Amino acid sequence: MQDETRNYEIGFLLKSEEDRKVIFGAIERAEFGLLNEGQVSSMKLAYPIKKQNFAQFGYAYFSAEPDKIEEFKKELSMTPGVLRLTIFANPVIKTKEDEARAERAYFENEKPAEAQKTQPMKERRPVVKQPRAETLSNEDLEKKLEEILK
DSSP states (O other): OOOOOEEEEEEEEESSGGGHHHHHHHHHHTTOEEEEEOOOEEEEEEEEETTEEEEEEEEEEEEEOGGGHHHHHHHHHTSTTEEEEEEEESOOOOOHHHHHHHHHHHHTTOOOHHHHHSOOOOOOOOOOOOOOOOOOOHHHHHHHHHHHHO
8 A cells, every 4th residue: 555644533431540551552553653641530431341330532633544554443442451442534623732722721711712703692572471361251251241331
């Protein structure tokens, strides 16, 4: 094949944080170029995976030749410390500065630029409930009609 490399993103769930060395060691052994490495964070799983209720989630961006990806994925999926993994081609690569800016905005309650451009909501008026008209019997209705017609 061609010596053309593409950018990829790998997302993974690991049993422990030490297992991240397995992922990055495999990237080095395969001679892929590591572009960016995201933080690994602990999370509670919605359902058990391989009898685990908690996992370490992480991601990384790397460049590689497309024909080596399948073999790389098979090798990692057989590793005991890896619960799940997925690889995406041509991701939008975030730099460490982008991640830091997004994290700062989240914790400082800054609104994203798109949210600032939206129109404010119109003020709602309170709903005033009208009292129900009394129900009248046929005799009472006839009496009122006679009064009106007089």
